[in-house]
Amino acid sequence: MSLKFFKLLFDSFPWLLEQLNVEQKGVFFFCFLGFLALLWCFISNSNKGLPPGPKALPLIGNLHSLDPELHTYFASLSQTYGPICRLWLGKKLGIIITSPALAREILKDKDTIFANRDVPAAGREFSYGGNNLLWAPYGPKWRMLRKVCVCDMLSCSTLDSVYALRQRELRQSISYFYNKAGSPVNVGEQMFLTILNVITSMLWGGTVKGEERASLGAEFRHVVTEMSALCSIPNLSDYYPGLAWFDFQGVTKKMKVLVKRFDKLFDSMIDQRQKLDRNGVGQESKDFLQVLLKLKDESDAKMPLTMIELKALLMDMIIGGTDSTSNTIEFAMAEIMNKPDVLRKLQQELEAVVGKDNIVDESHVKQLPYLYAVMKEVLRIHPTAPVLVPHCPSETCTVGGYTVPKGSCIFINVWAIHRDPSIWKNPTEFRPKRFLDNKWDYSGNDFNYFPFGSGRRICAGIAMAERMFMYSLASLIHSFDWKLPEGETLEVTEKFGIIMKKKMPLVAIPTPRLSNPKLYE
């Protein structure tokens, strides 16, 4: 029986269990389960027609054997039970998919049925009650939000129009690393801050400037980190939706407090932008907020974009864009530092295109095929959302010949597919070369390689992720040489979460490598 999962649960009950030792916590938890078992005893789980899976216990299902590292645990289950298997997470049925053919059946052939989300209690809270793009149920409102997001906010032309804001933030970050030359720097932390600043800068960088923007950055970072941690806690409210009202672990309560803080910041930002617009100033400094407010004012009366949805979209950009991109950059840096030949090739490519007497500009990025291959390889080996964002069928249907009931939680283990030795040669080796012939792309049409998902719910931020990843990584690699602090060893172990992280933060020492110190100012 795996107790790692229960340890995570215990850790999220501070108000009640703080005083107890581990054994007492165990007794408490099992008594609690016993109590629930009484409520449950008339309910039986019929597995008839369902995909195969490990034997489930009454009430807790398979929670007792669940390993918090879900991506590897699910991969090991598929070795025993095959490419589609089932798992009872308390009262919730989880379906695990581990083959390209079945991923295609779900995300392409039966996409309309599976385009819904299984919304966790924490997600419901931070999405203003399911009003954001990430968690909205599939339907007319989702379509409207998706259009606003993909066609208006994250379109290539809008992204081009806010390039100056991205450039300003990235240059500040390079200058920060320059000032830290020779000292160890937490690369992931700095990249998180950089990406957060880049995103918030694109959101309202034309609205809020100077010191106020810097202090807002710190505030946002704190809230995003706490939100991300809350989303990764195994939550009883998700496994027993009927008991969600009790919010035993206080996840919903804590999330409400964080969302309130966000909401206040959003209100202040919106207020400032509206004042600027009313006074006819700030028109030259376009940002997403301005685009959204204009869309809200001009929106269709039949399907209006409300202020709540506008704020929920701002939340989408911050939550969906920060951790995902910065963690991918951190993994990339670690893998590159692990492979000196990859680092050398990257620097050679950058020297040829950018030159050592120049700094990287976003316009260079299209001429860097090896860097692009590095990005694809990082997304293969460490896909940011290792089991995608769980989908949920709107009706009972069959997949691979098995029944998949309406409302079950679908985990598509893209992490395992990306490491399948029948698809990939030496799958655990970081080898960007495999992407140089452009055989694979992540547009969602190839079910051997789909780090951004596929179908209707494919990532809405691909264009932005590409730009931020390529521009940031190119700048880090071109501007500095990197080494580990004395006595440190490099590792690339992953820690599961809805957004996967590096288990140990990458701490590295930058050494400037450009000819002119002025380039770092």
Ligand code: HEM
């Ligand atoms: C390396 C970077 C990123 C990766 C690997 C990534 C990956 C993903 C994946 C796998 C999904 C779920 C697809 C599915 O459920 O089938 C997703 C959804 C989403 N992503 Fe990203 N993402 C990244 C960056 C971004 C950025 C920068 C943004 C926006 C600023 C963003 C916004 C979203 C949104 C809004 C959704 C929900 C779409 C919907 O449900 O309709 N992502 N992303």
